[in-house]
Amino acid sequence: ADSIIAFGGGSAIDTSKAVGLELGVPVVAVPTTYGGSEVTPFYGYTEGDIKKGKRDRKMLPKSVIYDPALTVSLPANVSGPSGMNAIAHCVEGLYARDANPVMSLLATEGIRVLARSLPIVVQEPANRDARTDAFYGAWLAGMVLGSVGMAVHHNISHVLGGTFRLSHADVHTVILPHAVAFNHNAATEAIRTVAEALGVKDAAQGLYDLATRIGAPTSLKQLGMPEDQLDRAAKLVIEHPYPNPRPVEYAGIRQLLENAYRGELDLNSELSVQHRGRS
Incomplete structure (x- = not known):
């Protein structure tokens, strides 16, 4: 793959940022919730019952697409x-x-x-x-x-x-x-x-x-x-x-x-x- 499309909430976008950083490929984020992960240079993860995080500006999505039509069915x-x-x-x-x-x-x-x-x-x-x-x-x-x-x-x-x-x-x-x-x-x-x-x-x-x-x-x-x-x-x-x-x-x-x-x-x-x- 030469890029990753991250579609969904914070967990989906954070996972995509982690994978993109590991593979060295850009991420395009399409958020469907309001947490803001699509514009942060870090992701969170849990290891041994402890919440941790990794920060690196290289993981920032190259583009973010905000489409409110994708969220009208969000409960x-x-x-x-x-x-x-x-x-x-x-x-x-x-x-x-x-x-x-x-x-x-x-x-x-x-x-x-x-x-x-x-x-x-x-x-x-x-x-x-x-x-x-x-x-x-x-x-x-x-x-x-x-x-x-x-x-x-x-x-x-x-x-x-x-x-x-x-x-x-x-x-x-x-x-x-x-x-x-x-x-x-x-x-x-x-x-x-x-x-x-x-x-x-x-x-x-x-x-x-x-x-x-x-x-x-x-x-x-x-x-x-x-x-x-x-x-x-x-x-x-x-x-x-x-x-x-x-x-x-x-x-x-x-x-x-x-x-x-x-x-x-x-x-x-x-x-x-x-x-x-x-x-």
Whole structure:
């Protein structure tokens, strides 16, 4: 073969990027979900119950074809979480260690357009204008993810997906508002930007409400996470912490996971207030 056509969601595109890199052939990506993998220079994989990744700009697809007509039959329970996954890339891009003004502009626009389009995509699956907007948001999110780092949200999501085999996009959807609450007082300007992009007063609550509005899962319990494994998950997160505005310590992560398991967003607990004053 002299090229690879990657058609489908993030897993299909990541697999194609890995094969293309190994064979030294170009990839043409035709995404059908909204995670943004088609414009990132890395792929993820699970080895020994641990989520890992490989980064190399050579694997970037040479061309990307966005055709909203290919997504009109995508079920709401896939479309919604897929878009929330993209929002997570944008949110963490705002407070990543290597965040920069250009990527922050893209991230803000990505949150805004996805928050506007996802409810329509879910309620009116055949609405191609909304599907087009969602693809635009996916492109923005992928550009952000591929240009700046990740933080505690992705850290936790990778553990839950890699070790406990929970659905990738669903995990991102559930964890995102809790991660934002966790970082609220350690990244105040970034979180304020998220709230403004969502058009709400509180970013974490706005993200939780958006997930509810599009019928996405809001608890780890819904995803089949064993409650007796929350301790293990917290320990795995702190063993290999990603750079994050707030220190990644066991007590805070364990409480975050407990809240996420129950689907209870506690904006007034020690989870969000114990680091008040940091910026």
